[in-house]
Each structure stands twice: as C-alpha cells, then as structure tokens.
Amino acid sequence: MMVQNTTEFSTGQITAGPLTAAQHKLSVFAGLGAKFRTLMAAVIMLGFTSTASTAGTSQIDAANNLVTQMMVEVESILAQDINNEAKRTEKVSALFDRYFDLPTIAKFSAGPYWRAADAAEKATYEAVIRDVIIGTVVRNFDQLSGLRFTISGSQAKGKKLVLVNGTFASLDAQQPPIAVGWRVVISDKASPLILDVEIENISMLVTQKQENIAIIRQNQGQFAALIDAMKQRIQP
C-alpha cells in the first residue's frame, strides 16, 4: 500500500512540473494565432506521450537485454561441454543467482502458506527451492544443446512484469520450434530479474506452486512438510 502511494505521489509531481512549464510556454505565444497555439499544444503533448511510452519501452528493452545476455551465457556454458555434474551445477548456480529473482520465486511458489511460515522456515525454504530449481535445470541442461533462442516480441504485463516471448528452434530445423516466454520482474529501484519461464504456455513456476500447495494440503497445512519433502528430493 505504501509503495503504491509513493508511486502515485511521485508520478503526480513529475506530471505537474512539466505541465506548468508547458502552460508558461503557451502563454508566451498568447499573442499569436489560435491555430499556431493549437499546433504548439499538440507538439508539446506529443512530446509527453512519447516520453511516457519511452519509459515503458526502456523497461521492455531492459527485460529483452537480460534474457538475451543470459542466453549468451547459456550458450557459452553449453559450448564448454562440461560433463562433470558438480562443475555444471556450479556454473548453473552462478547463472541462476545472477539472473533470477529468488525471493519472489520463493514467495510465489509457496502460495498462501508463505504468510503462515515463520522467518526460519522462509529462509530454509528459499535455500531449498533454489537447490530444487538448479537441480532441475542441471538435469535438463543438455536439452538446450543444438537449439537457438530468438526473441519474437515482448509485452508489459501489468506494472511489475514483462513477458519476453521467443522460440527455441533446432539448428538443423528438424524439430518444430518451441514457444518459450520469460516473465521478467521490473522495478524502478533494482535491475530486472527473471521470475518464471513458460514453455508452450505452461508456466514452470505455477506448476511448482500447485505441486507445493498439494503437498502442504496433504499434510494438514504444514509448511515444514513441504521443506522436508524437498530436502528428501534433492538428497544425492
């Protein structure tokens, strides 16, 4: 609530400043014809409109750049042809920590049970879900080999998210392309980070969340049961 209020406040201030200046400029041309004034007003308003759309575009560009940059690093890891699982895990972990928004992933994937969890449970869960996700990526990393990712278009999803859409196409064109979307969290205060990947319209984070909720519900709403189940799963 506080964040929302602050945002509205600052937006109001920014809008009020230039409008006053614009009105002042218009008064300078008061002695000129009405058509000229209308034209000037239109030009100034156009200036505001384009400024507003540039702000949206820059966030979309930032999200696109993030995904592009990450894919360059993925290709680089694939090119190194690492067969050692520990080394691959190390590389993927570094990639995950740099490009993914772990706190938001943890919060979202725990569903409504996040609120009921205590601070220690939240911290443990965050560490465990990180290992679960990294384990999944490491196991499936080879499947990215021989594929090229191309961004096909991006769109803002509300105030906080940009969905970067694209396709993984096989280099030999033998397989049909796979539609992939990256949900990127955008913020004025921090760098964009990836929250979710959607493959053929199936969100991996929503899948994880529904699986997590199923486990908690089956254990009479105990958040600790989910942590235990995850720990068991990631045990070597």
Place this chain on the structure above:
Amino acid sequence: MSYQRLLNAPATALQTWRRSVPVLLFAAMLAACSATPDAERSDLRDPLENTNRNIFAFNMGVDSYVLEPVAKGYKSTVPDGGRRAIDNHLEWASMPSTALNSTLQGEFENAALATIHFAINGLTLGFADLTETPGAVDKRSFDQTLARANVPDGHYLMVPVLGPHSSRNLLGRVVDTVTNPLSMIHAGNVGSAVRTAQIPAGAVAFRANNFAAINDVKYNSIDPYARTRSLYFQSRAGKPGSDQDKNKTPSPADDQFDAFFDETIQ
C-alpha cells in the same frame, strides 16, 4: 432362419458381453469412487483425488513395466525418419475427426484443409506428408466442440492407461473414436490391423516424443501426481473452446501473477 438366429444367439450375446467387459469394469470402478472431502483435496478441481491417485499409481506401474521400456527401445532402434513417418500417420488418421469437428465448430476452412490433407496423404496412408503446407491444419476434437457449446469441463479423472482427462475430455475422446470415418471403413484384415495398432503405437510414440519430460515428472517431482494434474490443466487453457480462448483473456498463469503482485503491493 429364425431357428438359425436362435442357434447363434448365445455366441452373439457372448461377443457383446466380451466387448462390454472393459466398459462395465470401468463403470463399476467409477461407481465405487467416492468424492474426496474438500479438506482432504490438494486441489479443489479434483473431487475424486483419492481414487485418482490410486489409478495414477497403477498407471505409473504400467509405464515402468511396459511403456517406458518399449518407448526407450523405439527411440533407440527406430531411426528419426521412421519415427517421423509414424507420427505423420497418426496425425493423418486424426484428420477425419478434425474435419468433422471443424465443421461442427463452424471452421470450414480448417475442415476443408483437413479433408485435402487427408485425401492427398492418403496415397501413402499418411506415412509421408505430400502436402506443401505441413502443420497447416489445426487439430480439432469433439471435446473442443463441446467446449464451444459451453459444456462444462467436469471432474478431473485419472483414467486407467489413458492418463489424465476431464469428464468432457473423456467423452470427447470416446465420441472421436466412434465417429472417426476411418473406423467405419472395412478394409479387410490389414485395415483392421492398422487401426488396432494405432492406439498402442500412439501411446508409444507420445511417450518416446516426450521421454525426458515425462521421466523428469515421474522420477524428480516431489509429487508426480500433483505435477501431472497441474500440467494437464495448464495445457488445456488457451485451447480452442476454453474460457481463455472464448473471452480472449490472458492465460490463467497471468491471472495468478496479477493476483500475486496486487497482494504484494498491498
């Protein structure tokens, strides 16, 4: 004549009974299903969860002992070209259903395309795609026809061997099988054998084409049943006839993220 019919009656009755056994067994099994109380369900869309979980465990057994090893062998022994030919044939065999359902859904262009693809590729029984526009036909099913007629999805059902379905999805599948014009053509023993082989071949091809993904769910999920259910529901969203398609709304995943951020901001 009536004497002959009387003599044949027991044999005919036996045949009918034999054909009905699987249907009766399945009906008896569904009748034995008791609704899982709300508090015990891990997902409110799954009122038969306890029974569904038992059937899922059975299906995983079938997969481990039959489908997974066969699909593994199929992947390693049949070359890519051969597997593509089988995929093409299975796709071709579904074209009459697509044509029929596209017509029912008022998508006449898709119906015409499906008919043309079926006719042209019929020269090779669908094993080779001779058209210049492979993949141009959008697959349509009776399930989607029912969805467009606003028939609700119904309960989530885990069907023995066939896997996850909604009640409407299962009904649509039965109707598609029965009304497929291919099943009405009598092409002798060879035709009959080809049609009979399509069901297991389809299952093996599907398992082989999604080998790593299915194995990841099966062996690495914390709760494979819940993960399968989530994947099933998400894969149905956005399909023709779904609420998302009809209302041109964002995906259910978008709704969940919107709700999450609204809550977070508050």
